[in-house]
Amino acid sequence: MGNLTDTNKANKKFNKEIKSGTAALALLGVLSRATEPMYGYQIAKHIEASSNDVTLIKQGALYPVLRSLESSGLLESEVEPSISGPPRRYYSITEGGREALGEWAEIWTQTKDFVDAILEGANND
Amino acid sequence: MIESVDEYLALLKEELEASDPATIQDALSDAEEHLRTVLEIELELHDDLSESEALPPIIVKYGTPEETAQAYKEIEARIPPALAQQKDVSGRSAISRFFSVISEPRAWGALLYMFFSIIAGLIYFTWAITGLSLSMSLMILIIGIPFLILFLVSIRTIALVEGRIIEALLGVRMPRRSVFTPTRVGWWEQLKSLFLERRTWGGIAYMLVQLPLGILYFTIFSVLLALSLGFILVPVSELGFHSPLFVINNTAYHSPIWLMPFVVIAGFIIFLATMHLAKFIGRMHGSLAKSLLIGI
Numbered sequence A: 001m002g003n004l005t006d007t008n009k010a011n012k013k014f015n016k017e018i019k020s021g022t023a024a025l026a027l028l029g030v031l032s033r034a035t036e037p038m039y040g041y042q043i044a045k046h047i048e049a050s051s052n053d054v055t056l057i058k059q060g061a062l063y064p065v066l067r068s069l070e071s072s073g074l075l076e077s078e079v080e081p082s083i084s085g086p087p088r089r090y091y092s093i094t095e096g097g098r099e100a101l102g103e104w105a106e107i108w109t110q111t112k113d114f115v116d117a118i119l120e121g122a123n124n125d
Numbered sequence B: 001m002i003e004s005v006d007e008y009l010a011l012l013k014e015e016l017e018a019s020d021p022a023t024i025q026d027a028l029s030d031a032e033e034h035l036r037t038v039l040e041i042e043l044e045l046h047d048d049l050s051e052s053e054a055l056p057p058i059i060v061k062y063g064t065p066e067e068t069a070q071a072y073k074e075i076e077a078r079i080p081p082a083l084a085q086q087k088d089v090s091g092r093s094a095i096s097r098f099f100s101v102i103s104e105p106r107a108w109g110a111l112l113y114m115f116f117s118i119i120a121g122l123i124y125f126t127w128a129i130t131g132l133s134l135s136m137s138l139m140i141l142i143i144g145i146p147f148l149i150l151f152l153v154s155i156r157t158i159a160l161v162e163g164r165i166i167e168a169l170l171g172v173r174m175p176r177r178s179v180f181t182p183t184r185v186g187w188w189e190q191l192k193s194l195f196l197e198r199r200t201w202g203g204i205a206y207m208l209v210q211l212p213l214g215i216l217y218f219t220i221f222s223v224l225l226a227l228s229l230g231f232i233l234v235p236v237s238e239l240g241f242h243s244p245l246f247v248i249n250n251t252a253y254h255s256p257i258w259l260m261p262f263v264v265i266a267g268f269i270i271f272l273a274t275m276h277l278a279k280f281i282g283r284m285h286g287s288l289a290k291s292l293l294i295g296i
Helices: A002-033 A040-050 A059-071 A095-124 B005-015 B021-045 B051-062 B065-078 B094-103 B105-138 B144-170 B187-196 B198-232 B234-240 B257-293
Strands: A075-080 A088-093 B246-248 B251-253
Touching: A002 A040, A002 A059, A002 A075, A002 A088, A002 A095, A040 A059, A040 A088, A040 B021, A059 A075, A059 B021, A059 B051, A059 B065, A088 A095, A088 B021, B005 B021, B005 B051, B005 B065, B021 B051, B021 B065, B094 B257, B105 B144, B105 B198, B105 B257, B144 B187, B144 B198, B144 B257, B198 B234, B198 B257, B234 B257
Parallel strands: none
Antiparallel strands: A075 A088, B246 B251
């Protein structure tokens, strides 16, 4: 029993750690392709549509990441009132954000290849 | 089972209880924006659904209040406000801590704020007094009421702007976006919340108190800066321009050469102490702003 909760905890922790960076990368990716500023729900919907129902990250967890990307200057945002609901914050990518995306994507590919190579190697043993 | 957006927000607020009030305000407005937007769309698609029926699947995708709170807490822990990155100084001696203030962006920011606050104080005070007295006196006529409402709405915007300035200069975390006022509820409810919320009256109190505080800050820091700069520049003024250190009863006193290095050093020390004082007062002012401008 104790063992099971420990594994669960470890899974959760790993999941959390791996998500924290990838969410930022994914958000930059979405916004770099957007032709006009997008608000939170649009971004969430876009991610949902392109991820084949694999919900790696809760929509609610995207917002703090958007905010943190904005505070580090990679995104910028503007609040616009909507007709019926609350005002919406529209995000768009900055020049710095595009640069960061290029570098992050490279780091991502390298990391992915590296981890894949190691895991495949482990399987062959 | 969570049956309404308001209930979700209340639970989220509870989960975030120990967090910074500014984080709470941000998290609540994000959640509100998302949930209400999706709910609107769902309700339009399915006429027969009620809010309590439509909400659960939306929350499953958005995350429970607990999960959402967790996400904000993690990010908040990683990203301190702009000038708040404080190096760990606990291991260093008191003397090196005293001198290292010169390289702290927060101390420079606070010093700048001390001079800025008098201008802001003047504008805020004038705005608040004009708004209050005009709406009170126009209250005899019916036009006083819309005037008062307009004035109270302006207070919220000013509070947000002042918060951004405080976060930038003093490094105290303040709300990064305005609080959402629901448009689904009637105008009467909105009016009531405008009058009843602590935030509105706290904002007015802050605007009034900013003037005396601004004057105080400005006076203290002008005197201290003038004093320290005067001391530091003693060799230039006395040797270069032959102006005396001070004049009493028409007798000019010059400082002897041997004293000058000490005067200059004293000037630097006063300057560093001034920066420490600015940092300290900045922190105090930040917590005052926090308690008055954030209405959670």
